[in-house]
Amino acid sequence: MAFKYFNFLGVVPQEFSLHPEEGHGWETTGLEWFTWDEIQQMVKEDSSDFHPGLISLFKSDGKKIEQLLGKPKTAAGDDGDMPNPLQVFPERPDVIETFRYMRPFERDRLVEEAPVEMVNPADLKTNQKTVTKKTVKWFMDNPEEIRKPRSNVGLSDTEQLYPLVCRTSEGDWLYDGNHRSAAALWLRMDIEAKIVDLRDYEEPRGKVSRKLAARGEVGPVYHGTDKKFSEFEQKPGTRYILFKEFQVQAGGFFFTDDLE
Numbered sequence: 171m172a173f174k175y176f177n178f179l180g181v182v183p184q185e186f187s188l189h190p191e192e193g194h195g196w197e198t199t200g201l202e203w204f205t206w207d208e209i210q211q212m213v214k215e216d217s218s219d220f221h222p223g224l225i226s227l228f229k230s231d232g233k234k235i236e237q238l239l240g241k242p243k244t245a246a247g248d249d250g251d252m253p254n255p256l257q258v259f260p261e262r263p264d265v266i267e268t269f270r271y272m273r274p275f276e277r278d279r280l281v282e283e284a285p286v287e288m289v290n291p292a293d294l295k296t297n298q299k300t301v302t303k304k305t306v307k308w309f310m311d312n313p314e315e316i317r318k319p320r321s322n323v324g325l326s327d328t329e330q331l332y333p334l335v336c337r338t339s340e341g342d343w344l345y346d347g348n349h350r351s352a353a354a355l356w357l358r359m360d361i362e363a364k365i366v367d368l369r370d371y372e373e374p375r376g377k378v379s380r381k382l383a384a385r386g387e388v389g390p391v392y393h394g395t396d397k398k399f400s401e402f403e404q405k406p407g408t409r410y411i412l413f414k415e416f417q418v419q420a421g422g423f424f425f426t427d428d429l430e
């Protein structure tokens with residue numbers, strides 16, 4: 171049996187106090203208010219203080235939270251104070267945006283299975299126009315740190331220990347790790363990076379491309395049944411959990427792109 175939970179994001183007009191009703195104090199004992207910047211800093215310092223589900227929320231919807239807070243929408247690296255010395259292009263391939271907005275479990279699987287390879291930073295492309303001089307200088311002063319696995323919890327939506335590179339038909343593009351790569355370029359060092367091959371997502375596979383499937387825009391698809399019907403309708407079904415029978419409402423319908 172799979173467990174599923176949902177997060178709901180919203181904005182309230184002002185801060186409020188919390189008074190749990192009797193019998194619910196075990197679940198929520200109190201409430202404190204923090205700014206988004208304070209939360210990011212706390213996650214960076216010690217992510218173990220946060221529920222894993224909350225960390226997953228920050229990974230998958232951090233940009234949505236910033237939009238709700240009214241933060242200006244900027245491209246990665248727009249807040250740096252020096253030009254990025256890597257190959258910079260105005261836009262990165264569409265398939266990387268597909269990767270960015272994949273369902274988290276699918277994207278995490280691709281990253282987890284990706285091999286770690288040595289790459290020349292001169293061969294990497296990026297759309298990050300600037301980097302932070304202080305960070306690049308620190309890596310140049312401590313070159314042994316460039317190839318050392320480093321956690322990006324709270325700073326990256328993939329939380330990788332190595333720079334993350336997306337391999338496409340238009341070349342290898344940095345997803346994370348511009349500062350380390352910039353320092354390595356100046357030091358003429360190769361870097362270790364996770365290589366996620368996205369080329370399969372650029373072309374259709376049969377009737378449904380993996381690219382569209384990742385975005386949830388699938389079709390045409392088929393539903394297997396020996397019944398005649400003209401429309402889909404959600405009806406309660408029966409589930410058995412720990413030898414008990416429950417009436418549940420199914421969350422959706424099941425389809426395949428394979429007619430056979």
